[in-house]
Amino acid sequence: MSYGGFVLRRLVTAVPLLLAIVTVNFALIRLAPGDPIYMIIGEAAQYDDRFVQEVRARFGLDRPLHEQYLSYVARAARGDLGVSFYFDQQPVLGVILSRLPQTAILLVLGYAVAIVAGVFLGARAARRPYSATDNLASVVGLLGYSIPSFWLGMLLILVFSVHLGWLPVGGMMDVRTPASGWGMVLDRARHLVLPVIALSGFHLALITRLTRGSMLEVLHLDFITAARAKGLPERDVYRRHALRNALLPVVTTAGYTVGFLLAGSVLVETVFAYPGMGRLLYQALIARDFPLMLGVLIVVSVTVILANLVTDLVYGKIDPRIRMQ
């Protein structure tokens, strides 16, 4: 079967999956207790009944739940994710799109660091098991694996921003003296360093350990011995024979990583005051902003579905034994 057909079929099967995601999340969000009216009107206000009714009607909260659900699904199918409760009636899609680029940059960088550095370190450690390098990689890996991302973020802020003063505490740019041109790029990059480390820490550790384990396993297989017996240079044995085979489980994990990175961005973006989608979800949650929460969850689900699709494709490329079926 062709690549195109495979992709198309996977995309079509994603539709009922998305509908299920919307339905489950809609139900979960609405079943959770707490009324958004307090955040919309504010705590200092006098709650006169007529006003509360008017506000409920303005946001469609006065209609029966099943009606709200059906109209939501109908509109969402046309790409209209409704209006935000918290961000005074602004379209949800617009609010999300304004945050998406920041999260995309953070995610891509975090992903790249985790995969590239993880594979490099893992392969490196596997070369001489139980050497000093390997032990160091193991300890660092274990730490990275066990420190929660937000805690790592706090430590990074305290060490590198407050104490050493090398990098900014948070935000995405210097708002006091905004730079332009290359200065702006540099400024944005400086603001990304710590969040990327905090976000990728766990996955970097995971992939390092996975690559190491997988490499050690592969290096003991017969075909490696055969390759060495053929007189291939050790470099080629490592790169073309061992690593390529050792990477298969790593690719599977890397596919799931996208979803976990997105989840991690909620905490990391909040700690670093970084204006991305993760923090938006946190804000929406606190404010009981139902449409915004659902909107972010849909965008996240689509991203994860696409990431899994890409993983399958990459898997097929690396391992020709896998056929697209």
Next chain:
Amino acid sequence: MTKTLWAAALAFVVLTGLAHEVVAQQPKRGGTLVAGTTFEPRQLNAAITTSWADHVVGAKIFSSLLRFPEKGFPTPQGDLAEKWSVSPDGKRLTFNLVRNAKWHDGKPFTAADVKFTFEQVLPKLNPNRTIFEMITKIETPDPYTVIMERTQPFVLFYFDIFNAGILPKHVYEGTDVAKNPANLRPIGTGPFKFKEWVKGSHIELVRFDEYFKPGRPYLDRVVFKFVPDVGAAIAALEKGEIDYVPRWVPLGDVARLKSRPGIEVSAVGGVALAQSRWMTFNVRDPLVKDLRVRQAIAHSIDTAAVTRIATGGQFEVAESFLWKQFPEYDAKYSTTARFKRDLAKARELLDAAGLKAGAGGVRAKLELLTHTGVGDLDKTVEVIRDQLREVGIDVTVKRVERALAFDMAKDGKFQLYIHSNWTAGPDAATGVQRFFVSDNIGKPIGNSGGYLNKEVDELTEKALGEANPRRKKELVGRLQEIFLRDLPALPLQQWVGVSAYRSEFGNVTTHSADGRENFEDTY
């Protein structure tokens, strides 16, 4: 993220204090102030909101007729109104407006803008619109005079006038005000004009050169940076990335920040809203409805000790339902004096209520509803639980998320309830009454304890309409006497928002509603 985690993270890192040179405190022109706020505003139209996040930014862009500096509270200061006067019967208010005010788009400001805002916007879209609905007539005999009339005296109206930012008629007339794009790119008459809102990151305001007060403001730019985690905001303040953290400095950080050179800590700016923390009793509950049980609880709690332990002495003890700073406050109605800690008496009262000590000395089991997210509230609740245990009242703490706590309280699903802080100002009658009048039973953020007293309803009605300060004090006093007798709630603490700013700046916290200064004289 919790305060504790930050403290623990801090313990990991050795901090060296950097010596900062304190700059001479003379107002000077120029400069940028970066404020870090935990909440991003919903929108910026200052006439259709009561949200703190909206007002903190909106107050710099929009002017009101009157302002309320902390100094001299509760006497207002003129803003867009140069002078104002009240008719002898209190039902007619006349404002003489400044003549040189301009909108940020260059159009002149006139009485027509005030009339439009008070007729077309406030009584329709402001969450406290009932107050504005009571205005029966607004006249503008000339472009710089506004006369408002009501059938009842305007006694409690001044602060609401401050709450109402005046909108430009030429921008809003004939549009759907709630959805007007100007709500996100506002045009006001205030000292700073809107420049840019980078969603999720910051809002930038720049000096309005044609502001109607000559020579003001001093600052060139004001930037509001949104920092959801207050611990991160404090770190940014210490590093100098942020200059000002309004209202939400955690009490645990206060001592450290105070000792740090280059940073000023200020608790100025809470009087008008008079945030109070009290314990609400659900008087419909079979146990709590017995007055003797409520009295026993009051006699078991040492509010001074609770406040000292839980807030490190940052909050004052609430000695009555009114803030001590209010003109109607009278030590005669002090709850702390009436209900001194007296465990023997508490036990006696519990005995009389039929709650004898059972196994392990336990006389009664009660559930205390509270909400998450406020460190000093957690501690307050814990100390109270310990103190009540001493008389055999076994308290289970039910700690839920804020929005859920509101819902449970509204439906009366609790026995005891402590909310972090209620807005109990700006007036002795308006602020406190909504929590105790029978009309507000079952309403959100209303009379959650279900306290029902006709006399309270009548006295409140009278106090709300009373223009004479002496008679009003008397009426409010009678209300307090009834509260002392019936004990529908027990006052605990006067909650204050603590702000911190870098000492290069001056006149930062000046307003009686913290965070809502307009920065016109900040430098």
